[in-house]
Amino acid sequence: MKKTLLLLIFISVSYAVFSQTDTTVNKKTGWKFGIALPAIAFDSDIGFKYGALVTFYDFGDGSTFPNYMKSIYAEWSRTTKGSGINKIMYDDKKFLGKNIRFLGDFSYYIEQSLDFYGYNGFASYYNHGFEDATSVDYLTRMYYKMDRRLLRIVTDFQFPIVENKLKAIAGYSFYDFNLNSVDIEKLNKGKEESEKLPTVESQPGLYEQYISNGIIPEDQKNGGIVNHIKAGVVWDTRDFEACPTKGIWTEALVIYSAPLFGNKYGYSQFNFTHRQYFSTLKERLMFAYRVSYNAKLSGEMPFYMLPFYQNTLEVRDGFGGAKTIRGMLRNRLVGDGVAFGNVEVRGKVLETKIGGKLDFYIALSAFADAGMVTQKYKFTQTSGASVVYGDESLHLGYGGGIRFGINQNSIVAVDYGLANSKQDGNSGLYISLGWLF
Numbered sequence: 001m002k003k004t005l006l007l008l009i010f011i012s013v014s015y016a017v018f019s020q021t022d023t024t025v026n027k028k029t030g031w032k033f034g035i036a037l038p039a040i041a042f043d044s045d046i047g048f049k050y051g052a053l054v055t056f057y058d059f060g061d062g063s064t065f066p067n068y069m070k071s072i073y074a075e076w077s078r079t080t081k082g083s084g085i086n087k088i089m090y091d092d093k094k095f096l097g098k099n100i101r102f103l104g105d106f107s108y109y110i111e112q113s114l115d116f117y118g119y120n121g122f123a124s125y126y127n128h129g130f131e132d133a134t135s136v137d138y139l140t141r142m143y144y145k146m147d148r149r150l151l152r153i154v155t156d157f158q159f160p161i162v163e164n165k166l167k168a169i170a171g172y173s174f175y176d177f178n179l180n181s182v183d184i185e186k187l188n189k190g191k192e193e194s195e196k197l198p199t200v201e202s203q204p205g206l207y208e209q210y211i212s213n214g215i216i217p218e219d220q221k222n223g224g225i226v227n228h229i230k231a232g233v234v235w236d237t238r239d240f241e242a243c244p245t246k247g248i249w250t251e252a253l254v255i256y257s258a259p260l261f262g263n264k265y266g267y268s269q270f271n272f273t274h275r276q277y278f279s280t281l282k283e284r285l286m287f288a289y290r291v292s293y294n295a296k297l298s299g300e301m302p303f304y305m306l307p308f309y310q311n312t313l314e315v316r317d318g319f320g321g322a323k324t325i326r327g328m329l330r331n332r333l334v335g336d337g338v339a340f341g342n343v344e345v346r347g348k349v350l351e352t353k354i355g356g357k358l359d360f361y362i363a364l365s366a367f368a369d370a371g372m373v374t375q376k377y378k379f380t381q382t383s384g385a386s387v388v389y390g391d392e393s394l395h396l397g398y399g400g401g402i403r404f405g406i407n408q409n410s411i412v413a414v415d416y417g418l419a420n421s422k423q424d425g426n427s428g429l430y431i432s433l434g435w436l437f
Contacts (some may be wrong), residue, residue: 029062035410039077051077063131066408084110101158113145115331121373125389135149142182146207149178169232177223214382220302225262230255234312241410243281267299286346291400295337306334325369326417327397327426337375343368369397396420
Protein backbone atom coordinates (compact mmCIF):
# COMPACT_ATOMS: atom_id res chain seq x y z
CA MET A 1 0.00 0.00 0.00
CA LYS A 2 1.48 3.27 -1.10
CA LYS A 3 1.98 5.71 1.77
CA THR A 4 3.53 9.16 1.87
CA LEU A 5 3.86 10.97 5.20
CA LEU A 6 4.11 14.74 5.17
CA LEU A 7 5.45 16.14 8.42
CA LEU A 8 6.27 19.81 8.87
CA ILE A 9 8.33 19.73 12.06
CA PHE A 10 9.43 23.34 11.80
CA ILE A 11 5.80 24.46 11.56
CA SER A 12 4.91 22.43 14.64
CA VAL A 13 7.77 23.79 16.71
CA SER A 14 7.31 27.36 15.51
CA TYR A 15 3.59 27.22 16.23
CA ALA A 16 4.24 25.91 19.71
CA VAL A 17 6.90 28.56 20.38
CA PHE A 18 5.10 31.61 19.10
CA SER A 19 1.73 30.60 20.55
CA GLN A 20 3.14 30.91 24.07
CA THR A 21 2.55 34.27 25.75
CA ASP A 22 4.01 33.71 29.19
CA THR A 23 6.78 36.19 29.99
CA THR A 24 8.42 34.44 32.96
CA VAL A 25 11.52 32.37 32.46
CA ASN A 26 11.87 29.87 35.26
CA LYS A 27 8.44 29.48 36.81
CA LYS A 28 5.04 29.09 35.18
CA THR A 29 1.72 29.61 36.96
CA GLY A 30 -1.88 29.00 35.98
CA TRP A 31 -3.09 27.55 32.69
CA LYS A 32 -0.67 27.70 29.76
CA PHE A 33 -0.99 26.61 26.16
CA GLY A 34 1.32 23.66 25.53
CA ILE A 35 1.69 22.75 21.89
CA ALA A 36 -0.21 22.24 18.65
CA LEU A 37 0.87 19.62 16.14
CA PRO A 38 -0.78 19.30 12.73
CA ALA A 39 -1.90 15.80 11.71
CA ILE A 40 -1.03 15.71 8.01
CA ALA A 41 -0.64 12.53 5.97
CA PHE A 42 -1.65 10.91 2.72
CA ASP A 43 -2.59 7.32 2.04
CA SER A 44 -3.68 6.21 -1.42
CA ASP A 45 -6.48 4.10 0.08
CA ILE A 46 -7.82 6.05 3.06
CA GLY A 47 -7.13 9.46 1.51
CA PHE A 48 -5.68 12.72 2.81
CA LYS A 49 -5.49 13.01 6.59
CA TYR A 50 -5.99 16.40 8.22
CA GLY A 51 -6.47 17.59 11.77
CA ALA A 52 -4.53 18.62 14.86
CA LEU A 53 -3.64 17.72 18.42
CA VAL A 54 -3.20 20.26 21.20
CA THR A 55 -2.15 20.29 24.86
CA PHE A 56 -2.77 22.64 27.79
CA TYR A 57 -1.16 22.66 31.25
CA ASP A 58 -2.15 24.17 34.60
CA PHE A 59 0.85 24.86 36.87
CA GLY A 60 -1.24 26.21 39.75
CA ASP A 61 0.78 28.57 41.94
CA GLY A 62 4.02 27.39 40.30
CA SER A 63 5.33 25.54 43.36
CA THR A 64 5.51 22.22 41.49
CA PHE A 65 6.92 23.60 38.22
CA PRO A 66 8.06 22.08 35.85
CA ASN A 67 5.56 19.36 36.88
CA TYR A 68 2.00 20.43 36.08
CA MET A 69 -1.08 20.13 38.29
CA LYS A 70 -3.60 19.54 35.49
CA SER A 71 -3.38 18.86 31.79
CA ILE A 72 -5.67 18.52 28.80
CA TYR A 73 -4.81 16.65 25.59
CA ALA A 74 -7.17 16.87 22.62
CA GLU A 75 -6.89 15.29 19.17
CA TRP A 76 -9.17 15.52 16.16
CA SER A 77 -8.43 14.22 12.70
CA ARG A 78 -10.23 13.01 9.61
CA THR A 79 -9.37 11.48 6.25
CA THR A 80 -11.11 12.25 3.00
CA LYS A 81 -12.34 8.63 2.90
CA GLY A 82 -13.99 8.85 6.31
CA SER A 83 -11.56 7.56 8.96
CA GLY A 84 -11.11 9.68 12.06
CA ILE A 85 -9.91 10.14 15.63
CA ASN A 86 -11.79 12.05 18.32
CA LYS A 87 -9.96 12.07 21.64
CA ILE A 88 -9.74 14.13 24.82
CA MET A 89 -7.72 13.27 27.93
CA TYR A 90 -7.83 15.07 31.27
CA ASP A 91 -5.24 14.64 34.05
CA ASP A 92 -5.82 16.22 37.48
CA LYS A 93 -3.32 15.61 40.30
CA LYS A 94 -5.49 17.37 42.92
CA PHE A 95 -8.91 16.05 42.03
CA LEU A 96 -11.66 17.99 43.83
CA GLY A 97 -8.96 19.67 45.88
CA LYS A 98 -7.83 16.38 47.42
CA ASN A 99 -4.50 14.55 47.12
CA ILE A 100 -6.06 12.21 44.55
CA ARG A 101 -5.01 11.93 40.93
CA PHE A 102 -7.76 11.52 38.31
CA LEU A 103 -7.20 10.53 34.71
CA GLY A 104 -10.03 10.50 32.20
CA ASP A 105 -9.95 9.46 28.53
CA PHE A 106 -12.89 9.79 26.14
CA SER A 107 -12.12 8.55 22.62
CA TYR A 108 -13.96 7.53 19.49
CA TYR A 109 -11.96 5.92 16.66
CA ILE A 110 -13.11 5.30 13.10
CA GLU A 111 -10.52 3.01 11.51
CA GLN A 112 -11.37 1.83 8.01
CA SER A 113 -8.18 -0.18 7.64
CA LEU A 114 -7.07 -1.45 11.05
CA ASP A 115 -4.11 -3.84 11.00
CA PHE A 116 -4.94 -7.52 11.62
CA TYR A 117 -2.18 -10.15 11.28
CA GLY A 118 -3.58 -13.11 13.19
CA TYR A 119 -2.50 -14.49 16.54
CA ASN A 120 0.58 -15.50 18.49
CA GLY A 121 3.30 -13.58 16.66
CA PHE A 122 5.50 -15.69 14.37
CA ALA A 123 2.93 -18.50 14.56
CA SER A 124 0.93 -16.41 12.04
CA TYR A 125 2.60 -16.08 8.65
CA TYR A 126 3.02 -12.59 7.19
CA ASN A 127 3.66 -12.01 3.49
CA HIS A 128 4.02 -8.37 2.47
CA GLY A 129 3.52 -9.42 -1.14
CA PHE A 130 -0.16 -10.19 -0.45
CA GLU A 131 -0.76 -6.42 0.02
CA ASP A 132 1.87 -5.07 -2.40
CA ALA A 133 0.34 -4.36 -5.81
CA THR A 134 3.78 -4.67 -7.47
CA SER A 135 4.39 -8.21 -6.15
CA VAL A 136 3.68 -11.46 -7.98
CA ASP A 137 1.96 -12.60 -4.74
CA TYR A 138 -0.44 -9.65 -4.70
CA LEU A 139 -4.00 -10.34 -3.53
CA THR A 140 -5.35 -7.03 -2.24
CA ARG A 141 -3.96 -4.00 -0.42
CA MET A 142 -6.57 -4.68 2.27
CA TYR A 143 -5.52 -8.30 2.90
CA TYR A 144 -4.32 -7.57 6.45
CA LYS A 145 -7.01 -5.00 7.25
CA MET A 146 -10.43 -4.78 8.87
CA ASP A 147 -12.89 -2.02 9.79
CA ARG A 148 -13.21 -1.00 13.44
CA ARG A 149 -15.31 1.66 15.17
CA LEU A 150 -14.41 1.98 18.84
CA LEU A 151 -15.89 4.08 21.61
CA ARG A 152 -13.65 4.04 24.70
CA ILE A 153 -14.12 5.69 28.10
CA VAL A 154 -11.43 5.30 30.77
CA THR A 155 -11.53 6.70 34.32
CA ASP A 156 -8.66 6.05 36.76
CA PHE A 157 -7.96 7.25 40.30
CA GLN A 158 -4.69 7.16 42.25
CA PHE A 159 -4.75 7.41 46.06
CA PRO A 160 -1.56 8.13 48.07
CA ILE A 161 -0.37 5.49 50.55
CA VAL A 162 3.24 6.50 51.35
CA GLU A 163 3.96 10.21 50.84
CA ASN A 164 3.31 10.78 47.18
CA LYS A 165 5.36 7.82 45.96
CA LEU A 166 3.35 4.67 46.70
CA LYS A 167 -0.21 4.91 45.45
CA ALA A 168 -3.24 2.67 45.14
CA ILE A 169 -5.03 2.55 41.79
CA ALA A 170 -8.72 2.02 41.05
CA GLY A 171 -10.51 2.53 37.77
CA TYR A 172 -13.27 1.68 35.33
CA SER A 173 -13.14 1.36 31.54
CA PHE A 174 -15.85 0.98 28.91
CA TYR A 175 -15.33 -0.26 25.34
CA ASP A 176 -17.89 -0.53 22.55
CA PHE A 177 -16.52 -2.31 19.44
CA ASN A 178 -18.20 -2.33 16.04
CA LEU A 179 -16.20 -4.58 13.67
CA ASN A 180 -16.66 -5.39 10.02
CA SER A 181 -14.89 -5.99 6.72
CA VAL A 182 -13.23 -3.06 5.02
CA ASP A 183 -15.74 -1.00 3.03
CA ILE A 184 -14.14 -1.60 -0.38
CA GLU A 185 -16.84 0.26 -2.30
CA LYS A 186 -16.18 3.42 -0.29
CA LEU A 187 -12.42 3.18 -0.69
CA ASN A 188 -12.76 2.64 -4.46
CA LYS A 189 -14.70 5.84 -5.03
CA GLY A 190 -12.84 8.22 -7.31
CA LYS A 191 -10.10 5.72 -8.21
CA GLU A 192 -8.95 4.77 -11.66
CA GLU A 193 -10.00 1.26 -12.65
CA SER A 194 -6.42 0.01 -12.42
CA GLU A 195 -6.14 1.29 -8.83
CA LYS A 196 -9.39 -0.16 -7.53
CA LEU A 197 -9.37 -2.81 -4.82
CA PRO A 198 -11.01 -6.20 -5.38
CA THR A 199 -14.22 -6.80 -3.44
CA VAL A 200 -14.14 -8.80 -0.21
CA GLU A 201 -16.29 -11.46 -1.90
CA SER A 202 -13.85 -11.94 -4.78
CA GLN A 203 -10.72 -11.68 -2.58
CA PRO A 204 -11.31 -12.13 1.14
CA GLY A 205 -8.68 -10.82 3.52
CA LEU A 206 -7.31 -12.50 6.63
CA TYR A 207 -10.17 -11.26 8.81
CA GLU A 208 -12.78 -12.77 6.47
CA GLN A 209 -10.82 -16.05 6.23
CA TYR A 210 -10.62 -16.29 10.02
CA ILE A 211 -14.38 -15.89 10.22
CA SER A 212 -15.12 -18.47 7.52
CA ASN A 213 -12.70 -20.95 9.13
CA GLY A 214 -14.27 -20.55 12.56
CA ILE A 215 -11.13 -19.02 14.09
CA ILE A 216 -13.05 -15.84 14.93
CA PRO A 217 -16.31 -16.99 16.60
CA GLU A 218 -19.62 -15.82 15.22
CA ASP A 219 -20.44 -13.94 18.42
CA GLN A 220 -17.15 -12.01 18.25
CA LYS A 221 -16.83 -11.15 14.56
CA ASN A 222 -18.80 -7.89 14.83
CA GLY A 223 -17.46 -6.82 18.21
CA GLY A 224 -19.31 -6.15 21.43
CA ILE A 225 -19.27 -4.27 24.72
CA VAL A 226 -16.57 -4.71 27.36
CA ASN A 227 -16.62 -3.26 30.89
CA HIS A 228 -13.44 -3.32 33.01
CA ILE A 229 -12.66 -2.59 36.60
CA LYS A 230 -9.04 -2.36 37.68
CA ALA A 231 -7.06 -2.19 40.91
CA GLY A 232 -3.37 -2.05 41.67
CA VAL A 233 -0.41 -0.13 43.07
CA VAL A 234 2.22 2.20 41.62
CA TRP A 235 5.62 3.27 42.98
CA ASP A 236 6.77 6.50 41.36
CA THR A 237 9.96 8.40 42.31
CA ARG A 238 10.58 10.20 39.00
CA ASP A 239 12.01 13.69 39.34
CA PHE A 240 10.07 15.05 36.36
CA GLU A 241 7.28 13.24 34.54
CA ALA A 242 7.70 14.73 31.06
CA CYS A 243 11.43 13.95 30.83
CA PRO A 244 12.70 11.93 33.81
CA THR A 245 16.42 12.00 34.57
CA LYS A 246 16.31 9.72 37.62
CA GLY A 247 13.91 7.55 39.58
CA ILE A 248 11.70 4.51 39.26
CA TRP A 249 8.17 4.14 37.92
CA THR A 250 6.76 0.68 38.64
CA GLU A 251 3.17 -0.53 38.66
CA ALA A 252 1.09 -3.70 38.98
CA LEU A 253 -2.53 -3.91 37.87
CA VAL A 254 -5.26 -6.53 38.00
CA ILE A 255 -8.05 -6.02 35.46
CA TYR A 256 -11.38 -7.82 35.74
CA SER A 257 -14.23 -8.07 33.26
CA ALA A 258 -17.33 -9.79 34.62
CA PRO A 259 -19.87 -11.45 32.28
CA LEU A 260 -22.39 -8.78 33.28
CA PHE A 261 -23.55 -5.35 32.12
CA GLY A 262 -23.40 -6.23 28.43
CA ASN A 263 -20.13 -8.21 28.57
CA LYS A 264 -20.20 -11.41 26.53
CA TYR A 265 -17.12 -12.82 28.26
CA GLY A 266 -15.63 -12.80 31.72
CA TYR A 267 -11.88 -12.78 32.29
CA SER A 268 -9.08 -11.28 34.36
CA GLN A 269 -5.61 -9.96 33.47
CA PHE A 270 -2.40 -9.04 35.25
CA ASN A 271 -0.19 -6.20 33.99
CA PHE A 272 3.23 -5.35 35.41
CA THR A 273 5.48 -2.57 34.11
CA HIS A 274 8.79 -1.34 35.50
CA ARG A 275 10.71 1.71 34.26
CA GLN A 276 13.96 3.21 35.52
CA TYR A 277 15.90 6.33 34.64
CA PHE A 278 19.57 7.40 35.00
CA SER A 279 21.50 10.49 33.92
CA THR A 280 25.01 11.90 33.78
CA LEU A 281 26.85 14.92 32.33
CA LYS A 282 24.64 17.33 34.28
CA GLU A 283 21.47 15.53 33.11
CA ARG A 284 22.30 16.01 29.44
CA LEU A 285 22.90 12.29 28.82
CA MET A 286 20.17 9.92 30.02
CA PHE A 287 19.55 6.19 30.01
CA ALA A 288 16.09 4.67 30.43
CA TYR A 289 14.59 1.22 30.19
CA ARG A 290 11.15 -0.37 30.47
CA VAL A 291 10.02 -3.97 30.90
CA SER A 292 6.39 -5.04 30.83
CA TYR A 293 4.57 -8.33 31.33
CA ASN A 294 0.89 -8.69 30.45
CA ALA A 295 -0.95 -11.99 31.01
CA LYS A 296 -4.43 -13.45 31.20
CA LEU A 297 -5.22 -14.90 34.62
CA SER A 298 -8.61 -16.50 34.00
CA GLY A 299 -11.57 -16.75 31.65
CA GLU A 300 -11.74 -16.08 27.90
CA MET A 301 -10.81 -12.81 26.24
CA PRO A 302 -12.54 -11.84 22.98
CA PHE A 303 -10.01 -11.46 20.18
CA TYR A 304 -10.65 -7.72 19.81
CA MET A 305 -9.39 -7.04 23.37
CA LEU A 306 -6.05 -8.86 22.91
CA PRO A 307 -3.91 -5.99 21.50
CA PHE A 308 -4.46 -3.53 24.36
CA TYR A 309 -1.69 -2.50 26.76
CA GLN A 310 -2.80 -0.65 29.90
CA ASN A 311 -0.81 1.33 32.43
CA THR A 312 -1.54 3.95 35.06
CA LEU A 313 -1.61 6.84 32.59
CA GLU A 314 -3.18 5.46 29.44
CA VAL A 315 -4.54 2.59 27.37
CA ARG A 316 -2.45 1.79 24.30
CA ASP A 317 -3.80 -0.04 21.26
CA GLY A 318 -1.32 -2.34 19.57
CA PHE A 319 1.61 -4.52 20.63
CA GLY A 320 4.02 -3.50 17.92
CA GLY A 321 4.44 -0.05 16.46
CA ALA A 322 4.73 3.46 17.83
CA LYS A 323 4.44 2.93 21.59
CA THR A 324 5.72 -0.60 22.23
CA ILE A 325 8.08 -2.14 19.61
CA ARG A 326 9.01 0.46 17.02
CA GLY A 327 9.66 -0.72 13.47
CA MET A 328 7.29 -3.65 13.90
CA LEU A 329 3.84 -3.79 12.36
CA ARG A 330 1.08 -2.55 14.64
CA ASN A 331 -0.89 -5.41 16.26
CA ARG A 332 1.72 -7.97 15.17
CA LEU A 333 1.97 -9.35 18.73
CA VAL A 334 -1.45 -10.66 19.69
CA GLY A 335 -1.91 -13.30 22.38
CA ASP A 336 -3.31 -13.93 25.84
CA GLY A 337 0.04 -12.86 27.27
CA VAL A 338 2.71 -10.52 25.87
CA ALA A 339 6.03 -9.34 27.31
CA PHE A 340 8.08 -6.48 25.85
CA GLY A 341 10.91 -4.15 26.75
CA ASN A 342 12.66 -0.98 25.60
CA VAL A 343 16.14 0.45 26.13
CA GLU A 344 16.89 4.07 25.22
CA VAL A 345 19.91 6.37 25.35
CA ARG A 346 18.81 10.01 25.30
CA GLY A 347 21.09 13.01 24.88
CA LYS A 348 20.32 16.73 24.82
CA VAL A 349 22.40 18.30 22.06
CA LEU A 350 21.03 21.81 22.43
CA GLU A 351 19.55 23.76 25.34
CA THR A 352 18.70 27.42 24.97
CA LYS A 353 16.09 30.11 25.50
CA ILE A 354 14.15 31.70 22.70
CA GLY A 355 13.63 35.43 23.07
CA GLY A 356 14.75 35.17 26.67
CA LYS A 357 11.34 33.70 27.48
CA LEU A 358 10.99 30.10 26.34
CA ASP A 359 13.07 27.12 27.37
CA PHE A 360 13.90 25.05 24.30
CA TYR A 361 15.95 21.90 23.76
CA ILE A 362 16.74 19.36 21.08
CA ALA A 363 17.50 15.79 22.11
CA LEU A 364 18.55 12.74 20.12
CA SER A 365 17.92 9.12 21.09
CA ALA A 366 18.93 5.61 20.12
CA PHE A 367 16.74 2.67 21.09
CA ALA A 368 16.28 -1.08 20.95
CA ASP A 369 12.86 -2.69 21.50
CA ALA A 370 11.92 -6.34 21.93
CA GLY A 371 8.86 -8.46 22.70
CA MET A 372 7.14 -11.79 22.26
CA VAL A 373 3.90 -13.65 22.93
CA THR A 374 4.37 -15.48 26.23
CA GLN A 375 0.88 -16.94 26.52
CA LYS A 376 -0.74 -18.21 23.34
CA TYR A 377 -4.27 -17.32 22.37
CA LYS A 378 -6.10 -20.62 21.96
CA PHE A 379 -8.65 -20.75 19.19
CA THR A 380 -10.83 -23.28 17.42
CA GLN A 381 -10.55 -23.89 13.69
CA THR A 382 -13.46 -25.60 11.94
CA SER A 383 -12.27 -25.56 8.31
CA GLY A 384 -9.50 -24.47 5.94
CA ALA A 385 -5.76 -25.03 5.94
CA SER A 386 -3.77 -24.77 9.16
CA VAL A 387 -2.98 -21.20 10.20
CA VAL A 388 -0.09 -22.10 12.53
CA TYR A 389 3.13 -21.58 10.55
CA GLY A 390 5.96 -21.45 13.05
CA ASP A 391 7.17 -21.14 16.62
CA GLU A 392 7.09 -17.88 18.47
CA SER A 393 10.41 -16.25 19.36
CA LEU A 394 11.77 -12.81 20.21
CA HIS A 395 10.74 -9.91 17.97
CA LEU A 396 13.23 -7.04 17.70
CA GLY A 397 13.15 -3.43 16.57
CA TYR A 398 15.75 -0.67 16.73
CA GLY A 399 16.29 2.87 15.58
CA GLY A 400 16.62 6.48 16.63
CA GLY A 401 14.65 9.62 17.24
CA ILE A 402 14.68 13.35 17.87
CA ARG A 403 12.78 15.47 20.37
CA PHE A 404 12.00 19.19 20.33
CA GLY A 405 11.18 20.34 23.88
CA ILE A 406 9.41 23.64 24.58
CA ASN A 407 8.98 24.88 28.16
CA GLN A 408 9.74 21.46 29.64
CA ASN A 409 6.37 19.69 29.14
CA SER A 410 5.65 20.26 25.44
CA ILE A 411 7.73 17.80 23.43
CA VAL A 412 7.40 17.05 19.71
CA ALA A 413 8.63 13.50 19.11
CA VAL A 414 9.84 11.81 15.93
CA ASP A 415 11.06 8.19 15.99
CA TYR A 416 12.15 5.94 13.13
CA GLY A 417 12.31 2.21 13.79
CA LEU A 418 13.49 -0.81 11.79
CA ALA A 419 12.13 -4.32 12.22
CA ASN A 420 14.72 -7.07 12.61
CA SER A 421 12.61 -9.64 10.74
CA LYS A 422 10.70 -9.31 7.48
CA GLN A 423 7.94 -11.26 9.22
CA ASP A 424 7.45 -8.16 11.38
CA GLY A 425 7.43 -5.67 8.53
CA ASN A 426 10.12 -3.27 7.40
CA SER A 427 10.19 0.08 9.20
CA GLY A 428 8.04 2.76 10.75
CA LEU A 429 8.08 6.54 11.15
CA TYR A 430 6.23 7.80 14.23
CA ILE A 431 5.27 11.38 15.05
CA SER A 432 3.70 12.15 18.40
CA LEU A 433 4.23 14.02 21.66
CA GLY A 434 6.53 13.23 24.57
CA TRP A 435 9.01 10.49 25.31
CA LEU A 436 7.95 6.87 24.89
CA PHE A 437 7.97 6.32 28.67
